[in-house]
Amino acid sequence: MPNILICDDEKDIVNALKIYLSDPDYTLFEAYNGREALGILDSHEVHLILLDLMMPVMDGMTAMAKIRETSNVPIIVLTAKSEDSDKILGLNIGADDYITKPFNPLEVTARVRSQLRRYLKLGGGTEKVEEYRIGGIELNDRTKEVTLDGEPVSLTPKEFEILKLLISNPDRVYSPREIYSAVWKENPYGTDNTVAVHIRHLREKLEIDPAEPRYIKVIFGQGYKMEGERRK
Numbered sequence: 001m002p003n004i005l006i007c008d009d010e011k012d013i014v015n016a017l018k019i020y021l022s023d024p025d026y027t028l029f030e031a032y033n034g035r036e037a038l039g040i041l042d043s044h045e046v047h048l049i050l051l052d053l054m055m056p057v058m059d060g061m062t063a064m065a066k067i068r069e070t071s072n073v074p075i076i077v078l079t080a081k082s083e084d085s086d087k088i089l090g091l092n093i094g095a096d097d098y099i100t101k102p103f104n105p106l107e108v109t110a111r112v113r114s115q116l117r118r119y120l121k122l123g124g125g126t127e128k129v130e131e132y133r134i135g136g137i138e139l140n141d142r143t144k145e146v147t148l149d150g151e152p153v154s155l156t157p158k159e160f161e162i163l164k165l166l167i168s169n170p171d172r173v174y175s176p177r178e179i180y181s182a183v184w185k186e187n188p189y190g191t192d193n194t195v196a197v198h199i200r201h202l203r204e205k206l207e208i209d210p211a212e213p214r215y216i217k218v219i220f221g222q223g224y225k226m227e228g229e230r231r232k
Contacts, residue, residue: 001025001026001027002025002026002027002047002048002116002120003026003027003028003029003044003045003046003047003048004021004026004027004028004029004046004047004048004049004050004112005028005029005030005031005037005040005041005046005048005049005050006018006021006028006029006030006031006050007030007031007032007033007034007036007037007049007050007051007052007055007060007063008032008050008051008052008055008078009032009033009052009054009055009056010052011032013052013078013101014030014032016103017050017103017108018030020103020105020108020109021108021109021112029044029046029185030185031181032055033055033056033057033058033059034051034055034057034058034059034060034062034063034064034066035057035058035063035177035178035181036057036178036181037049037051037063037067038058038063038066038067038178039165039174039178039179039181039182040181040182040185041067041071041073042165042168042169042172042182043161043164043165043168043182043183044182046073047073047074047116047119047120048073048074048075048076048112048115048116048119049067049073049074049075049076050076050078050099050112051063051064051075051076051077051078051095052077052078053077053078053079053090060077060078060090061089061090061093064077064090064093064094064095065093065094067094068093068094073119074096074097074115074116074118074119075094075095075096075097076095076096076097076098076099076111076112076115077090077091077095077097077098077099078098078099078101079098079099079100079101080100080101096115097111097114097115099111130142132164132167132168133230134167134170134215134226134227134228134229134230135214135215135228135229136148136149136150137163137167137206137215137228139160139163139164139167141164144160146160146163148205148206153205153206154205155202155205156201158183158184158198159198159201159202159205161182161183162179162183162195162198162199162202163202163206165179165182165183166216166224166225166226167226169226170225170226170227170228170230171225171226171227172225173219173222173223173224173225174223174224174225175222175223176191176192176195176196176223176224177191177192178223179195179223179224180194180195195224199216199218199224202216203216214227214228215227215228
């Protein structure tokens with residue numbers, strides 16, 4: 001089932017595209033700036049991105065350049081009629097196609113299907129990693145099981161997703177907003193405390209001394225990251 005990420009800072013546009021792409025064969029994710037989009041890509045396999053260029057926090061051009069450092073996922077740029085220079089720049093940076101606002105629903109679905117068909121037929125998607133190991137922690141994404149030093153650990157679904165995000169990107173610092181956006185898939189405003197509570201619970205379950213964690217570290221003023229020896 002293809003996963004499609006819609007990224008635009010205008011909620012009405014995101015909602016319209018979700019309606020156009022309403023299909024039981026698609027799983028839709030939404031983001032409202034480039035940073036949120038990158039957070040979703042870090043924690044989910046995505047097969048196509050619809051990406052606006054003019055957004056706050058991180059614009060589409062910057063996000064697309066970062067995506068192209070590691071992924072060849074199809075990107076369809078969303079532009080206004082007057083933004084011809086942006087279309088050209090987007091295509092030069094790495095966009096595969098563009099759609100002009102206001103959208104024609106038939107054009108949207110046709111271009112999405114075309115890009116998905118080409119990408120999936122050519123085997124563009126990479127094999128999804130299902131097992132992660134750092135120190136004594138093992139996470140199996142297929143069975144949704146976590147063990148610590150060989151002993152099973154019971155996590156809530158949100159705790160599991162936070163751990164998966166951190167353990168799959170060791171040493172990368174995630175802000176509370178990035179974690180909330182990736183795990184809850186909602187606007188991450190006023191959510192720092194929610195993330196902090198879940199991180200505390202994870203530490204209580206995974207750390208010998210939660211006050212002196214070996215694995216889940218806090219980087220003051222920035223966020224959280226996972227540390228430890230990686231194992232195959």
